[in-house]
Amino acid sequence: MAVEIRTLAIEPIRNTYGHTARRFGDKPATRYQEASFDIEAKINFHYKPLWDPQRTLNDNARTNIKMVDWYSVTDPRQYYYGSYVANRAKMQEVAESNFSFCDKNNVVENLNENLKNDLLRLLVPFRHMELAANMNNSKIAGDAVAATVAQMHIFTAMDRLGMGQYLSRIALMIDGATGQGLDKSKDYWMNDPLLQPLRKLAEDTLVIDDWFELSFVQNLLIDGFMYPFVYEVYDKIIQKDGGVCLSMLTEFMRDWHKETQRWVNAMCKTVYAENDENKILMESWTKLWIPVIKNTFLNLANEIGCVESLNEIESDLNCRLAKFGLIVSGESK
Amino acid sequence: MSAKNRKLNLKDKYQYLTRDMAWEPTYQDKKDIFPEEDFEGIKIKDWSKWEDPFRLTMDSYWKYQAEKEKKLYAIFDAFAQNNGHQNISDARYVNALKLFLSGVSPLEYAAFQGYAKVGRQFSGAGARVACQMQAIDELRHSQTQQHAMSHYNKHFNGLHDPAHMHDRVWFLSVPKSFFDDARSAGPFEFLTAISFSFEYVLTNLLFVPFMSGAAYNGDMATVTFGFSAQSDEARHMTLGLEVIKFILEQHEDNVPIIQKWIDKWFWRGFRLLSLVGMMMDYMLPNKVMSWAEAWETYYEKSGGALFKDLERYGIRPPKYQDVANAAKNHISHQAWATFYQYSKATNFHTWMPDESEMKWLAEKYPDSFDKYYRPRFEYWDRKQKEGERFYNDTLPQLCQVCQIPAIFTEHESPSVLSLRQVEYNEERYHFCSDGCADIFNDEPEKYIQAWLPVHQIYQGNCDGSNVSEVVSNYYNINLGKDNLDYDGSPDQKRWQEIKNNGSK
Ligand SMILES: [Fe+2]
Ligand SMILES: [Fe+2]
Ligand SMILES: [Zn+2]
Numbered sequence: 001m002a003v004e005i006r007t008l009a010i011e012p013i014r015n016t017y018g019h020t021a022r023r024f025g026d027k028p029a030t031r032y033q034e035a036s037f038d039i040e041a042k043i044n045f046h047y048k049p050l051w052d053p054q055r056t057l058n059d060n061a062r063t064n065i066k067m068v069d070w071y072s073v074t075d076p077r078q079y080y081y082g083s084y085v086a087n088r089a090k091m092q093e094v095a096e097s098n099f100s101f102c103d104k105n106n107v108v109e110n111l112n113e114n115l116k117n118d119l120l121r122l123l124v125p126f127r128h129m130e131l132a133a134n135m136n137n138s139k140i141a142g143d144a145v146a147a148t149v150a151q152m153h154i155f156t157a158m159d160r161l162g163m164g165q166y167l168s169r170i171a172l173m174i175d176g177a178t179g180q181g182l183d184k185s186k187d188y189w190m191n192d193p194l195l196q197p198l199r200k201l202a203e204d205t206l207v208i209d210d211w212f213e214l215s216f217v218q219n220l221l222i223d224g225f226m227y228p229f230v231y232e233v234y235d236k237i238i239q240k241d242g243g244v245c246l247s248m249l250t251e252f253m254r255d256w257h258k259e260t261q262r263w264v265n266a267m268c269k270t271v272y273a274e275n276d277e278n279k280i281l282m283e284s285w286t287k288l289w290i291p292v293i294k295n296t297f298l299n300l301a302n303e304i305g306c307v308e309s310l311n312e313i314e315s316d317l318n319c320r321l322a323k324f325g326l327i328v329s330g331e332s333k
Numbered sequence: 334m335s336a337k338n339r340k341l342n343l344k345d346k347y348q349y350l351t352r353d354m355a356w357e358p359t360y361q362d363k364k365d366i367f368p369e370e371d372f373e374g375i376k377i378k379d380w381s382k383w384e385d386p387f388r389l390t391m392d393s394y395w396k397y398q399a400e401k402e403k404k405l406y407a408i409f410d411a412f413a414q415n416n417g418h419q420n421i422s423d424a425r426y427v428n429a430l431k432l433f434l435s436g437v438s439p440l441e442y443a444a445f446q447g448y449a450k451v452g453r454q455f456s457g458a459g460a461r462v463a464c465q466m467q468a469i470d471e472l473r474h475s476q477t478q479q480h481a482m483s484h485y486n487k488h489f490n491g492l493h494d495p496a497h498m499h500d501r502v503w504f505l506s507v508p509k510s511f512f513d514d515a516r517s518a519g520p521f522e523f524l525t526a527i528s529f530s531f532e533y534v535l536t537n538l539l540f541v542p543f544m545s546g547a548a549y550n551g552d553m554a555t556v557t558f559g560f561s562a563q564s565d566e567a568r569h570m571t572l573g574l575e576v577i578k579f580i581l582e583q584h585e586d587n588v589p590i591i592q593k594w595i596d597k598w599f600w601r602g603f604r605l606l607s608l609v610g611m612m613m614d615y616m617l618p619n620k621v622m623s624w625a626e627a628w629e630t631y632y633e634k635s636g637g638a639l640f641k642d643l644e645r646y647g648i649r650p651p652k653y654q655d656v657a658n659a660a661k662n663h664i665s666h667q668a669w670a671t672f673y674q675y676s677k678a679t680n681f682h683t684w685m686p687d688e689s690e691m692k693w694l695a696e697k698y699p700d701s702f703d704k705y706y707r708p709r710f711e712y713w714d715r716k717q718k719e720g721e722r723f724y725n726d727t728l729p730q731l732c733q734v735c736q737i738p739a740i741f742t743e744h745e746s747p748s749v750l751s752l753r754q755v756e757y758n759e760e761r762y763h764f765c766s767d768g769c770a771d772i773f774n775d776e777p778e779k780y781i782q783a784w785l786p787v788h789q790i791y792q793g794n795c796d797g798s799n800v801s802e803v804v805s806n807y808y809n810i811n812l813g814k815d816n817l818d819y820d821g822s823p824d825q826k827r828w829q830e831i832k833n834n835g836s837k
Pocket of ligand 3: 736765769
């Protein structure tokens with residue numbers, strides 16, 4: 001008899017929260033499920049924002065993309081805060097040991113002066129691109145209307161800040177931690193004609209209002225060019241120029257981009273498949289932005305002698321788009 | 334930035350690793366990139382004067398936070414495995430968690446959204462980065478709270494739909510409208526409201542009471558969460574102070590604007606805290622301290638020192654501070670009396686304090702409890718024993734600003750209800766106090782929009798024409814299971830089974 005009572009009292013009366021059960025059934029839920037679905041306020045907002053009086057707080061209409069349920073966009077990595085920081089902590093451990101290896105062996109110090117200067121001019125300025133990406137993703141996190149979507153973007157915003165910091169540290173290794181290298185690099189960013197298209201591109205993204213367009217342009221299209229270009233193509237050229245170990249200092253970025261493509265692809269695939277209006281919008285953004293982005297990198301590609309790589313990058317990107325059905329007709333040269 | 338020939342010190346290095354990544358735009362107009370920075374009238378002459386309130390690069394952030402999360406989730410796992418809920422002081426305690434999960438946790442998520450937004454809105458990159466770090470921290474809090482309460486939800490009623498309830502339930506519009514108010518304001522007011530008034534001035538009266546309540550009542554999951562969040566909160570508090578000092582130092586024209594916001598957010602925060610006050614005085618089986626003691630320690634003493642410090646900027650203590658100080662002897666009792674009556678429409682149980690609790694209350698509130706509240710409570714208690722537990726079936730009049738029913742009394746006459754009215758555009762609006770009426774008068778166009786739960790029910794927008802329909806259809810609260818008196822509730826029965834079993 002006592003045993004019977006014990007089971008009765010200890011037996012759970014439900015397996016998960018109501019909002020989780022409505023989606024996944026009343027069964028034990030994962031931590032990702034309990035932390036990510038339907039926790040953002042949806043209705044009955046009290047006041048129109050002073051900064052956007054046409055719309056409510058958490059308004060679906062901050063993008064032109066239409067989704068019946070934004071929670072159908074989920075993270076294939078199933079990151080919630082805890083699993084996100086756990087993963088990044090591991091990645092930064094590797095990065096830290098790479099940085100300290102290079103430090104101990106004077107890897108950067110021993111580079112020839114030309115290459116050092118090239119790095120300040122052609123690699124380090126991408127820290128500014130990272131900052132723009134950081135701002136853009138923070139905006140998206142504030143505007144997105146489902147926690148599954150918003151959290152992927154705040155994670156990305158912080159990642160971009162972190163990668164901008166890794167790039168900055170390369171300059172600090174070049175300049176002996178005086179800041180002179182960063183000043184020089186920033187001067188290139190502001191004034192060198194070679195970098196102006198990039199800076200213009202960054203500033204142009206900062207005035208995109210539609211948050212999903214911004215995510216599409218930043219996290220898929222721009223990154224789809226920038227990451228292979230900087231961290232694969234240019235990385236090989238650095239190696240040829242004598243910076244063999246330098247790749248260690250950008251390993252984080254390569255690993256990161258590989259991982260990031262998973263959620264970006266999944267998000268775009270789901271949104272694209274939702275309805276024809278979304279398809280038309282995403283196609284028009286692709287048509288508009290790919291030529292602009294490609295052109296932006298043209299100067300740089302010329303300078304480092306790898307123009308043909310841009311075509312490869314473009315066709316890889318088109319393959320990525322094609323995987324979720326987005327096929328851009330016509331030439332974009 | 335000007336570089337020297339020597340190694341950077343920590344402060345300069347951190348600036349190179351954060352704000353120096355930003356630049357003065359030339360291809361787009363700065364006003365188009367930061368269109369929301371000016372409309373509140375705050376004047377910032379020089380963002381470079383921003384002092385980073387903490388220096389934490391992302392690599393260390395990931396590392397420290399991951400260590401904290403690892404420890405925290407190890408405790409959560411052990412708690413669930415060992416049925417840690419059986420070790421709490423008494424099942425009545427869980428009602429404090431119900432209030433917390435449906436009233437506070439959704440605010441953590443709203444804070445995440447608000448900080449992500451201002452983390453983009455400011456043209457000063459140092460401030461943006463600090464705000465973004467708070468954004469992701471607040472996401473952390475919202476998620477770890479879901480996880481901390483997950484096990485409780487499996488064993489007690491009323492925790493089952495916090496976000497859904499937060500959007501709908503009458504008393505939850507008090508915290509929700511508070512945060513909606515801040516989020517719908519401009520970026521500088523948001524920071525004054527949340528970083529300064531909420532995180533810096535009042536956090537010890539919100540977060541800390543719940544966490545120490547957990548400690549006193551054997552709730553390991555919540556205690557561990559609270560400890561783990563403490564170092565995040567320390568960062569949020571330093572941001573709150575830096576924000577206010579920075580804005581005040583930037584331009585003298587900012588002083589009256591900030592003063593107005595401090596007045597407003599102090600009052601709004603004080604009203605919100607009446608829910609915490611009643612939790613401390615009535616819902617914790619093992620009491621930590623009384624609400625009046627908490628107010629004295631954390632507001633009158635600490636707040637007093639803070640506002641002394643801010644005097645040099647031309648800032649005075651918040652308007653109606655004296656009203657709030659005097660009200661510390663009343664609001665928790667008034668709030669509990671209200672929830673006791675309206676227990677059909679809550680997601681938690683209420684009850685009358687037993688004799689030893691009444692004694693404690695009388696000791697802690699020598700000037701108010703026996704005189705104003707005990708007689709009513711004893712009467713209700715008697716009625717309940719006679720089988721006539723009192724439930725109020727009418728719908729109360731809500732304050733247009735704080736959205737609390739008109740339950741508070743006049744500053745100097747605790748037996749007179751405090752009621753104010755304002756006529757605006759031929760419409761009459763009701764308020765609980767001069768504090769709330771002032772807030773309305775300053776921005777009537779904002780506050781006439783308020784989604785007042787009682788009005789909404791009358792207008793038929795809440796899936797039902799009477800309280801029971803609204804409660805079950807719209808709120809998703811199970812009448813008699815999630816609410817009404819604790820005495821006779823399913824929670825109580827299960828708890829007795831657990832206890833009887835343990836003693837065998
Ligand atoms: Fe928090
Ligand atoms: Fe906080
Ligand atoms: Zn009020």
